[in-house]
Amino acid sequence: xxxxxxxxxxxxxxxxxxxxxxxxxxxxxxxxxxxxxxxxxxxxxxxxxxxxxxxxxxxxxxxxxxxxxxxxxxxxxxxxxxxxxxxxxxxxxxxxxxxxxxxxxxxxxxxxxxxxxxxxxxxxxxxxxxxxxxxxxxxxxxxxxxxxxxxxxxxxxxxxxxxxxxxxxxxxxxxxxxxxxxxxxxxxxxxxxxxxxxxxxxxxxxx
Amino acid sequence: xxxxxxxxxxxxxxxxxxxxxxxxxxxxxxxxxxxxxxxxxxxxxxxxxxxxxxxxxxxxxxxxxxxxxxxxxxxxxxxxxxxxxxxxxxxxxxxxxxxxxxxxxxxxxxxxxxxxxxxxxxxxxxxxxxxxxxxxxxxxxxxxxxxxxxxxxxxxxxxxxxxxxxxxxxxxxxxxxxxxxxxxxxxxxxxxxxxxxxxxxxxxxxxxxxxxxxxxxxxxxxxxxxxxxxxxxxxxxxxxxxxx
Numbered sequence: 001x002x003x004x005x006x007x008x009x010x011x012x013x014x015x016x017x018x019x020x021x022x023x024x025x026x027x028x029x030x031x032x033x034x035x036x037x038x039x040x041x042x043x044x045x046x047x048x049x050x051x052x053x054x055x056x057x058x059x060x061x062x063x064x065x066x067x068x069x070x071x072x073x074x075x076x077x078x079x080x081x082x083x084x085x086x087x088x089x090x091x092x093x094x095x096x097x098x099x100x101x102x103x104x105x106x107x108x109x110x111x112x113x114x115x116x117x118x119x120x121x122x123x124x125x126x127x128x129x130x131x132x133x134x135x136x137x138x139x140x141x142x143x144x145x146x147x148x149x150x151x152x153x154x155x156x157x158x159x160x161x162x163x164x165x166x167x168x169x170x171x172x173x174x175x176x177x178x179x180x181x182x183x184x185x186x187x188x189x190x191x192x193x194x195x196x197x198x199x200x201x202x203x204x205x206x207x
Numbered sequence: 208x209x210x211x212x213x214x215x216x217x218x219x220x221x222x223x224x225x226x227x228x229x230x231x232x233x234x235x236x237x238x239x240x241x242x243x244x245x246x247x248x249x250x251x252x253x254x255x256x257x258x259x260x261x262x263x264x265x266x267x268x269x270x271x272x273x274x275x276x277x278x279x280x281x282x283x284x285x286x287x288x289x290x291x292x293x294x295x296x297x298x299x300x301x302x303x304x305x306x307x308x309x310x311x312x313x314x315x316x317x318x319x320x321x322x323x324x325x326x327x328x329x330x331x332x333x334x335x336x337x338x339x340x341x342x343x344x345x346x347x348x349x350x351x352x353x354x355x356x357x358x359x360x361x362x363x364x365x366x367x368x369x370x371x372x373x374x375x376x377x378x379x380x381x382x383x384x385x386x387x388x389x390x391x392x393x394x395x396x397x398x399x400x401x402x403x404x405x406x407x408x409x410x411x412x413x414x415x416x417x418x419x420x421x422x423x424x425x426x427x428x429x430x431x432x433x434x435x436x437x438x439x440x441x442x443x444x445x446x447x448x449x450x451x
Contacts, residue, residue, distance in 0.1 A: 110300070
């Protein structure tokens with residue numbers, strides 16, 4: 001990523017060209033764990049959006065004070081603070097969802113997307129650039145989660161966002177809501193993303 | 208005897224039934240990143256087992272004595288019950304980061320051979336979600352549990368952590384073995400690398416789904432029927448993930 005991109009360019013880049021899940025393979029635990037239905041996936045994306053924007057802004061504001069060897073520690077403590085806020089908020093206003101997401105909300109602390117964005121972007125750029133970057137990356141994350149959750153929820157329970165899509169005679173593919181289905185869906189979607197992104201465009205290139 | 212059975216159930220649950228990688232999806236980054244070769248995968252597995260045990264010991268101690276509602280230290284200091292559990296996450300991440308740092312220094316000073324075999328994996332473990340996940344699982348059984356007889360002691364916490372690490376090692380070693388064979392297989396180009404790794408992991412996860420219910424079978428076998436009602440709680444709580 002070049003150093004002089006405008007906030008808008010950073011925002012657009014995060015969505016598809018540098019999608020955190022499909023392109024950079026970051027933040028895999030929540031990607032697989034909470035995508036057995038669409039609602040949980042969207043709540044998770046919202047939590048990540050909040051934490052990423054908050055952490056990126058704070059890190060960007062204090063970037064002049066960071067000491068190189070304490071940097072990662074400061075990042076994680078900042079992130080942990082925002083995650084605690086998000087976790088308490090979910091527990092207060094969306095209790096059933098907070099129960100369903102369980103430990104995966106606190107696990108946002110060690111989500112590599114956020115540490116990576118703090119390190120790569122926020123600790124070097126102005127708050128505006130950091131904000132654009134955070135919004136783009138979290139939107140890209142939300143899109144990735146939505147794609148996986150769509151496949152898994154429709155095939156696994158015949159519904160999408162809780163609304164019945166497939167006819168009632170559909171036999172649910174139970175494997176899709178089990179852990180195995182998460183890995184399979186992720187692997188196949190990753191293959192499709194690779195095929196669309198690189199292999200099809202320059203068929204000569206080898207990996 | 209009851210304690211031993213409980214520990215056995217926790218161990219089987221953590222290592223096989225609710226395998227951290229293949230059931231809870233934590234620790235996926237090293238699972239995907241370091242599973243290309245068998246020897247590095249083994250090294251990573253043991254490094255994680257080591258750190259997860261140390262971090263869980265520290266976080267259990269802190270949760271039990273300081274952080275949980277009505278913990279001894281805060282009650283003694285302030286003469287009333289205080290709930291510090293809002294600080295849990297910050298404290299855990301701090302404990303993990305510093306314990307990795309100390310473990311690294313200690314191992315380098317006293318076990319240079321072991322240090323060389325761990326290599327760069329020790330510092331990488333700080334951002335391994337499996338460690339934090341183990342701390343959170345332990346927290347769930349210590350902090351905010353109403354019935355005092357159900358609160359986990361140190362043996363339960365350490366068993367969970369150690370066998371979770373063993374489960375991680377098993378998963379990553381199997382994965383590395385398969386991926387070494389995949390190097391010579393003809394994989395479609397779009398799936399090469401991460402794509403096929405995920406599909407292999409999916410098949411592994413399906414295989415591990417086969418362990419579901421083993422803990423309940425063991426429990427029936429090992430626990431005398433009359434005392435089951437009051438002693439079976441920790442294992443049942445733990446196995447609830449496998450029933451979904």
